[in-house]
Amino acid sequence: MKTILRSNFLNPVNHDVCDFLPDYCLTIDEQGKIVSIEPFALTSINENDRLIELNNCVITPGLIDLHSHLPQYSAIGIGKGTLLSWLSNYIIPLESKFSNEKFAHEQSVAFFTEALLYGTTTIVTYCSIHRNSTSIAFETAAALGIRAFIGNSLIDLPNGPGYFIPLETIKSDIEYLLKKYHLTNSDKLSYIVSPRYAGSCTKELMNYCANFAKMNDLFIQTHLAENKSELELMKKLHPEFDNYTGIYAKTGLLTDKTFLAHCIYLDQSELAMIQKAGSIVCHCPTSNRYLSSGIMPLVNYQKIGLRIGLGTDVAAGYSLSLLNEAKEAIETSKSYGISNDRNGNDISATYAFYLSTKGAAENLKMSDKVGSIQIGLDADLAIFEMDCSHESPIAEDILRTLIYKKFNQTAKAVMIEGECVSGTL
Ligand SMILES: [Zn+2]
Numbered sequence: 001m002k003t004i005l006r007s008n009f010l011n012p013v014n015h016d017v018c019d020f021l022p023d024y025c026l027t028i029d030e031q032g033k034i035v036s037i038e039p040f041a042l043t044s045i046n047e048n049d050r051l052i053e054l055n056n057c058v059i060t061p062g063l064i065d066l067h068s069h070l071p072q073y074s075a076i077g078i079g080k081g082t083l084l085s086w087l088s089n090y091i092i093p094l095e096s097k098f099s100n101e102k103f104a105h106e107q108s109v110a111f112f113t114e115a116l117l118y119g120t121t122t123i124v125t126y127c128s129i130h131r132n133s134t135s136i137a138f139e140t141a142a143a144l145g146i147r148a149f150i151g152n153s154l155i156d157l158p159n160g161p162g163y164f165i166p167l168e169t170i171k172s173d174i175e176y177l178l179k180k181y182h183l184t185n186s187d188k189l190s191y192i193v194s195p196r197y198a199g200s201c202t203k204e205l206m207n208y209c210a211n212f213a214k215m216n217d218l219f220i221q222t223h224l225a226e227n228k229s230e231l232e233l234m235k236k237l238h239p240e241f242d243n244y245t246g247i248y249a250k251t252g253l254l255t256d257k258t259f260l261a262h263c264i265y266l267d268q269s270e271l272a273m274i275q276k277a278g279s280i281v282c283h284c285p286t287s288n289r290y291l292s293s294g295i296m297p298l299v300n301y302q303k304i305g306l307r308i309g310l311g312t313d314v315a316a317g318y319s320l321s322l323l324n325e326a327k328e329a330i331e332t333s334k335s336y337g338i339s340n341d342r343n344g345n346d347i348s349a350t351y352a353f354y355l356s357t358k359g360a361a362e363n364l365k366m367s368d369k370v371g372s373i374q375i376g377l378d379a380d381l382a383i384f385e386m387d388c389s390h391e392s393p394i395a396e397d398i399l400r401t402l403i404y405k406k407f408n409q410t411a412k413a414v415m416i417e418g419e420c421v422s423g424t425l
Pocket residue numbers: 067068069223261313
């Protein structure tokens with residue numbers, strides 16, 4: 001039986017273009033793939049088909065969150081200060097509790113359930129340093145049906161209160177997790193190599209991560225240039241390198257499958273290294289303000305052609321809503337323009353939406369599978385209640401309404417591979 005959704009659709013095309021398709025029908029086959037998208041008036045509906053009328057809704061591709069921290073979920077809104085003190089006062093003690101499997105399970109369920117509620121169908125996340133809590137995260141994601149790239153946080157420098165793992169144990173942990181969960185039972189789960197940041201990793205660990213990722217063709221995630229005190233820490237811990245980005249470049253971590261969260265304080269030579277490697281800058285504007293880290297110059301990076309994505313960065317980011325992150329990306333681009341005397345430099349809702357959907361899928365090398373509404377792709381969809389009949393028929397206006405009205409609201413329903421995994425249809 002095919003499922004036909006009759007509704008209004010927003011379909012990202014590129015940085016500058018999004019299509020608005022009012023009163024269209026999207027047909028999903030038994031395998032969860034999109035087999036047609038056409039105006040209602042042109043759609044032939046068989047009596048065996050399941051027609052679902054969603055006239056007061058707008059349907060988007062499932063949202064894709066490129067950076068978050070599962071074990072920090074319960075710390076949303078907790079703690080103050082800047083990055084390094086916030087980590088040691090609040091976050092490391094919380095993440096340490098993930099050695100308790102019951103706690104790890106409860107938190108994993110809460111984290112993925114909320115991500116789905118907000119319309120996120122694919123999420124890239126850190127877990128704690130523990131092998132078992134990371135296994136639990138994979139198993140919970142599988143049970144809930146979300147697509148997830150999950151990595152245990154790799155920390156071998158004892159610069160926190162006991163929160164590290166010796167390199168030899170890390171090696172066996174990541175071998176185990178890769179073999180057990182990476183693309184094993186379905187293609188929805190992937191292992192991502194996750195050195196926390198150069199402040200908590202030895203050079204040996206970073207080299208090992210780079211080789212391991214290369215050998216197994218894996219994505220890598222880490223943090224870069226989030227906070228000024230962090231830059232000072234790098235000079236102290238890794239004095240043999242010219243700059244922060246150079247640490248990752250020289251240890252082999254800068255690849256075209258590497259996500260670099262934050263990237264606020266980078267000089268021209270560092271930007272050139274990132275561009276040459278084709279690594280992805282992961283913009284986390286909510287988090288950047290919460291910890292008073294700074295404002296990433298998004299428009300400058302866009303202009304020089306860096307690959308860019310969006311991440312909620314829970315818990316310094318205080319919401320798992322990617323529409324909230326899109327709103328913050330727009331608002332923050334205005335703040336940057338205001339403080340640098342460059343008004344009119346704000347990004348469009350179309351671009352913010354593209355970063356949250358098709359652009360993110362391209363960064364994950366899965367745009368042939370998800371991220372837009374096209375025949376042959378999987379039906380990963382977020383359905384938001386919104387009356388479009390009184391709105392302007394221009395996609396940018398409808399997107400702006402969606403982002404600014406729905407950023408703190410959950411989706412009516414969320415589908416992954418044509419299955420409703422959250423809410424009701
Ligand atoms: Zn982060």
